[in-house]
Amino acid sequence: MTGGYLKGRLRREDIITAAIAVYREAGYHGSSLREVAKRAGITHAGLIYYFPSKEALLAAVLERRDAEDADREQLNVAAPGLDMLRHLIGLAEYNVAHPGIVDLYVRLAAEAVSPGHPAHEYFVRHYRVAREEVLASFQALADTGELRPDVDPQVAALTFIALEDGLQAQWLTTPDEVDLVGSLRTYLQSLLTVPLS
């Protein structure tokens, strides 16, 4: 009875996977529904049967990213503090092993700076959530004296997110000249009074 629905769900997942691959190579604006459809093995009109517009497909791609991140978070119920920072380093290591994901993220984030972009609100939320998460960790570390007393948790949180983003772009452009994880680790360590690892 649910066979039809199951098949539809699987087809949807195939399309989203194809879309991620295409966005990665051409960005959102630079990609076409026809190219995504071809990789998913259907026509572009067939794709529109599942996702009624180009924007709806983008929304589905971003939803999957969030779902995957949530999965990883759940496996890794790190409390705010040192463990959370180590977890963030782990996420960076995961990213370095999956350049395609980083590529997609960097390109979409840049396109979406303009308020009219269909993913703009997504990134506004994304930045806010990321900042709050990191801030909570720095505040916890401040409470236990593990954060250097001259470090402002608010500034440190903002800076950490920005540093991660900037390193990603520079690493994608010149991979051989950027040690993404090492640089992050060095930065974090410089804020702490205890060894990070």
Place this chain on the structure above:
Amino acid sequence: MTGGYLKGRLRREDIITAAIAVYREAGYHGSSLREVAKRAGITHAGLIYYFPSKEALLAAVLERRDAEDADREQLNVAAPGLDMLRHLIGLAEYNVAHPGIVDLYVRLAAEAVSPGHPAHEYFVRHYRVAREEVLASFQALADTGELRPDVDPQVAALTFIALEDGLQAQWLTTPDEVDLVGSLRTYLQSLLTVPLS
């Protein structure tokens, strides 16, 4: 006698100015020669008379950016060291006052991460030059004991560039929640043994 040539040069400048405005709003791939031409007050075929292809126009835009940066550098012959760092803060202040330039830079940099993009080589060079410039300053500071002894100049240079780039993207997306210049200043100060200002 040079009247014709002068007029052509001026027209070229008009077109480049229009291109910057359009790239800023739509990115390079998202913009059209027709839109650029319309803002410059000519037809798109007229534009092609001056710039033989879309890529040639992009090259001219990047050349102008380099020329303007070089002008600012020349006015401000800062030697490597503290003065140079203050100069970089000044550049960040200039950028915050000119969001359009930052927008263009962030969008192009993200599009150009892929090796096939017409501006890819430009950004490879841009990152390398930027890193070397900042590295020279940190090394000079290390020699005079103004850099904290536990700071590696190489890592600090890479990190500074990445931080600036990441802050720009986050600031463009959520301007009210990011203090770009203040964050840069705080970061730099944390590396030094002497007051930055």
Place this chain on the structure above:
DNA sequence: CCTACCGATCGGTAGG
């Protein structure tokens, strides 16, 4: 610099 045009491609719709 323009008019006029080309082939290609785009997102989306109709109708089944």
Place this chain on the structure above:
DNA sequence: CCTACCGATCGGTAGG
């Protein structure tokens, strides 16, 4: 899900 199609737009060319 497909075939067939739409109007719009693209970069670039011809020819003046």
